[in-house]
Amino acid sequence: MDSQAIATLPEHGHAEHEHSPHLHHHFATEDQQREASNFGMWLFLLTEIMFFGGMFTAYLIYRNWYYPAFVAGSHWMKIWAGTLNTTVLICSSFTMAMAVYSAETRKRKALLRYLSLTLFLGFVFLGIKAYEWHNEWVEHHVPGLNFSINDFTHVDPRYPLDKPLAPDMAEKTQSYFSLYFLLTGVHALHMLVGVSILLFLIFNAWKGAYTTGHMTFIENFGLYWHFVDIIWIFLFPLLYLISRHQ
Amino acid sequence: MSTIISLPDQSTATLPKRSYLNSEYGLKSWLLTLDHKRIGILYLIVTLFFFCIGGTMAALIRLNLLTPGGELVAADTYNKLFSIHGIIMVFFFLVPIAPAVLGNFLIPLMIGAKDVAFPRLNLLSWYLFVTGGCFELYAIIWGGMDTGWTFTTPLSTHYVNTHVVSAALGIFVAGFSSILTGVNFIVTIHRLRAPGMTWFRMPLFIWSYYATSILFVLATPVIAITLVLIVLERVIGIGVFDPAKGGDPLLFQHLFWFYSHPAVYVMILPGMGVISEVVACFSRKRVFGYTAVAFSSVAIAVFSFFVWAHHMFIMGISNYSALVFSLMTMLVAVPSAIKIFNWSSTMYKGSITFDTPMLYSFSFIGLFTIGGMTGVMLASLGMDIHLTETYFVVAHFHYVMVGGMVSAVMAGLHFWWPKITGRMYPEPLGRLAAAILFIGFNLTFFPQFIVGYLGMPRRYHSYPPEFQVLNVLSTAGASVLAIGYLLPAVYLLWSMKYGKIAGANPWQAPGLEWQVQSPPLTENFPEPPVVDFEAYDFEWLANHTKSEVQTVG
Numbered sequence: 001m002d003s004q005a006i007a008t009l010p011e012h013g014h015a016e017h018e019h020s021p022h023l024h025h026h027f028a029t030e031d032q033q034r035e036a037s038n039f040g041m042w043l044f045l046l047t048e049i050m051f052f053g054g055m056f057t058a059y060l061i062y063r064n065w066y067y068p069a070f071v072a073g074s075h076w077m078k079i080w081a082g083t084l085n086t087t088v089l090i091c092s093s094f095t096m097a098m099a100v101y102s103a104e105t106r107k108r109k110a111l112l113r114y115l116s117l118t119l120f121l122g123f124v125f126l127g128i129k130a131y132e133w134h135n136e137w138v139e140h141h142v143p144g145l146n147f148s149i150n151d152f153t154h155v156d157p158r159y160p161l162d163k164p165l166a167p168d169m170a171e172k173t174q175s176y177f178s179l180y181f182l183l184t185g186v187h188a189l190h191m192l193v194g195v196s197i198l199l200f201l202i203f204n205a206w207k208g209a210y211t212t213g214h215m216t217f218i219e220n221f222g223l224y225w226h227f228v229d230i231i232w233i234f235l236f237p238l239l240y241l242i243s244r245h246q
Numbered sequence: 247m248s249t250i251i252s253l254p255d256q257s258t259a260t261l262p263k264r265s266y267l268n269s270e271y272g273l274k275s276w277l278l279t280l281d282h283k284r285i286g287i288l289y290l291i292v293t294l295f296f297f298c299i300g301g302t303m304a305a306l307i308r309l310n311l312l313t314p315g316g317e318l319v320a321a322d323t324y325n326k327l328f329s330i331h332g333i334i335m336v337f338f339f340l341v342p343i344a345p346a347v348l349g350n351f352l353i354p355l356m357i358g359a360k361d362v363a364f365p366r367l368n369l370l371s372w373y374l375f376v377t378g379g380c381f382e383l384y385a386i387i388w389g390g391m392d393t394g395w396t397f398t399t400p401l402s403t404h405y406v407n408t409h410v411v412s413a414a415l416g417i418f419v420a421g422f423s424s425i426l427t428g429v430n431f432i433v434t435i436h437r438l439r440a441p442g443m444t445w446f447r448m449p450l451f452i453w454s455y456y457a458t459s460i461l462f463v464l465a466t467p468v469i470a471i472t473l474v475l476i477v478l479e480r481v482i483g484i485g486v487f488d489p490a491k492g493g494d495p496l497l498f499q500h501l502f503w504f505y506s507h508p509a510v511y512v513m514i515l516p517g518m519g520v521i522s523e524v525v526a527c528f529s530r531k532r533v534f535g536y537t538a539v540a541f542s543s544v545a546i547a548v549f550s551f552f553v554w555a556h557h558m559f560i561m562g563i564s565n566y567s568a569l570v571f572s573l574m575t576m577l578v579a580v581p582s583a584i585k586i587f588n589w590s591s592t593m594y595k596g597s598i599t600f601d602t603p604m605l606y607s608f609s610f611i612g613l614f615t616i617g618g619m620t621g622v623m624l625a626s627l628g629m630d631i632h633l634t635e636t637y638f639v640v641a642h643f644h645y646v647m648v649g650g651m652v653s654a655v656m657a658g659l660h661f662w663w664p665k666i667t668g669r670m671y672p673e674p675l676g677r678l679a680a681a682i683l684f685i686g687f688n689l690t691f692f693p694q695f696i697v698g699y700l701g702m703p704r705r706y707h708s709y710p711p712e713f714q715v716l717n718v719l720s721t722a723g724a725s726v727l728a729i730g731y732l733l734p735a736v737y738l739l740w741s742m743k744y745g746k747i748a749g750a751n752p753w754q755a756p757g758l759e760w761q762v763q764s765p766p767l768t769e770n771f772p773e774p775p776v777v778d779f780e781a782y783d784f785e786w787l788a789n790h791t792k793s794e795v796q797t798v799g
Binding site: 024025026027028032035036037039040043044046047048050051052053054055057058061062065066069143144145171172173174175178179181182186 | 436478
């Protein structure tokens with residue numbers, strides 16, 4: 001067996017004796033602590049992928065089975081709202097990246113500005129999403145609570161080339177809308193969690209945290225925020241765009 | 247070859263003045279602790295509490311099956327009994343007992359770390375687990391649930407009128423405790439090993455816990471979302487599993503078993519880790535084929551993700567996929583057999599002592615082998631169609647989970663009890679309990695193989711009179727089994743106050759956790775250890791202790 005010792009802990013003893021207040025007792029160095037947190041965050045994101053994975057699987061299967069119903073369902077998505085939301089989220093990812101950069105370069109004011117911008121964009125996204133959901137409620141497109149197949153058994157005037165769906169296929173649009181609400185709902189829930197953490201970050205940054213060299217928290221939150229963004233990047237084409245025009 | 251070690255006499259050992267147990271006092275110091283050892287004990291208390299509930303349900307089930315007519319409880323109540331038994335035992339006992347109890351206590355000690363990577367997250371996991379447990383208790387007390395532990399749709403979403411929602415939410419919340427524990431362990435094992443503790447110097451216990459953590463991280467989120475879908479379907483009526491709305495119950499089965507099959511390995515892999523430690527220690531030999539055993543743990547974890555549909559052979563999956571899943575399932579037997587063979591080879595020409603943990607390990611090896619072999623029988627398609635949903639399946643997974651895992655947990659608990667409490671349990675009683683457990687277990691579950699093979703379906707409240715003899719045997723075995731559990735409960739509790747003082751290394755084992763005082767300090771190691779020896783290096787221990795005796799002398 002390999003007898004050469006691979007030190008996962010850097011040498012002890014003479015290593016920095018002045019303990020930084022951010023260094024927890026069970027880590028030897030700040031680097032080690034930071035690596036551990038980042039690694040943990042990536043693992044957590046992996047679990048998130050699996051969490052969404054179940055729903056994406058369901059989407060894949062049902063889309064295959066009920067293709068016409070999924071096309072008809074996607075015709076009722078407001079494409080301008082989806083596009084706007086995608087833009088908003090991508091911008092928020094940019095501002096978040098800039099926030100991490102500002103923390104790294106220790107600029108408190110810039111950090112506060114970018115975090116607030118991210119927060120603002122997060123709220124804009126949720127606002128637009130809420131508007132869309134409200135519309136779907138009005139249009140009786142919410143399976144289980146308020147659903148009618150009327151819109152799908154008749155020719156949609158905006159898509160005159162479409163054939164109306166047979167009643168049993170029209171029922172299957174509930175599959176599409178179930179998954180739509182599920183996916184966007186769980187995504188919005190993640191946004192809400194993100195926004196709450198952002199509020200907390202802004203409060204801390206305002207008190208002067210994160211710009212003193214210890215910025216693991218903000219780095220990890222950045223990862224989370226980008227992840228939620230990426231989920232949306234998948235949701236937007238799957239729910240709004242593909243096969244919209246056949 | 248085995249190595250003779252003479253440690254300084256432990257009979258004069260005294261309890262250390264300062265340890266993690268007496269560093270702080272009071273309920274608050276326990277409920278707000280960040281010490282992984284204390285959190286492990288918190289988990290132990292809660293999981294044992296749930297074990298009592300699940301065990302009581304099992305006792306009632308067996309009592310009801312004493313007579314063919316099922317005179318003790320009504321059919322509805324019986325459904326609730328086995329559902330509560332299954333849900334509690336799987337999600338609130340077997341899944342957390344080994345990872346969260348033994349893993350929390352031992353992983354940092356074994357790799358030479360002061361704590362797990364995220365102590366606060368660790369405590370949060372415990373609180374999530376307790377919260378999930380409260381949901382479950384609420385569901386049980388306010389009328390129970392009768393879906394079985396599998397929450398089969400559309401039964402769970404449309405046809406039953408019991409507390410499915412709170413039961414599912416309880417498992418959802420407790421699931422996050424598993425996920426966070428898994429993340430914590432993986433990061434700990436990657437980042438917090440002591441200098442010199444290379445991957446191939448880690449005890450095999452750590453390898454199997456690493457594999458378990460991978461399962462936690464990758465599989466648990468899937469059941470989380472599946473249970474959310476069940477809840478949403480019941481409460482709101484979205485239609486992902488509802489055929490009327492285009493959903494398919496079979497998708498539920500796929501998602502459910504995508505978690506629940508890997509979860510089966512969550513319930514056995516940690517046990518295998520414990521057995522590796524115990525077998526090596528009581529044979530006084532390095533585990534034969536260390537690398538093979540280490541990688542077989544990882545292999546089991548990987549394979550476990552590709553076998554889930556063997557729970558669904560009769561549910562209308564395609565013949566071709568059934569064929570593939572059958573083959574994959576049989577392949578899992580290979581890494582499992584590697585372990586069994588390697589443990590046997592470890593014992594070969596070792597100087598074996600028959601202490602209680604070793605007896606439990608023998609019990610594990612025998613019972614797990616039977617459980618595993620019948621698993622291969624069930625994996626073959628023709629047999630499965632005959633045997634699925636019968637008591638044969640019940641006996642099979644009880645052999646793995648109870649015969650295997652619970653034996654391993656008992657082995658681990660006895661083995662590390664001196665480390666946890668600083669005191670020894672009474673050895674003769676321990677051996678007696680191990681024997682009782684083995685006899686009681688076989689008497690309970692072996693008849694179920696036969697009765698299942700003869701065609702008695704599981705989950706039924708009554709049965710044809712010709713099956714009564716075997717059922718009475720099984721119930722009789724269950725009462726012996728109950729003694730096998732109660733006896734250790736009594737003497738372990740007794741030993742916490744009156745047990746002989748153990749000393750740092752009562753088993754003369756070479757693991758890092760045995761080189762510190764028992765019970766350990768809050769910070770585990772007074773100085774960060776430097777590892778310059780291989781795992782199970784009994785010779786190192788012998789030389790080490792020799793030089794220590796010389797220095798002291």
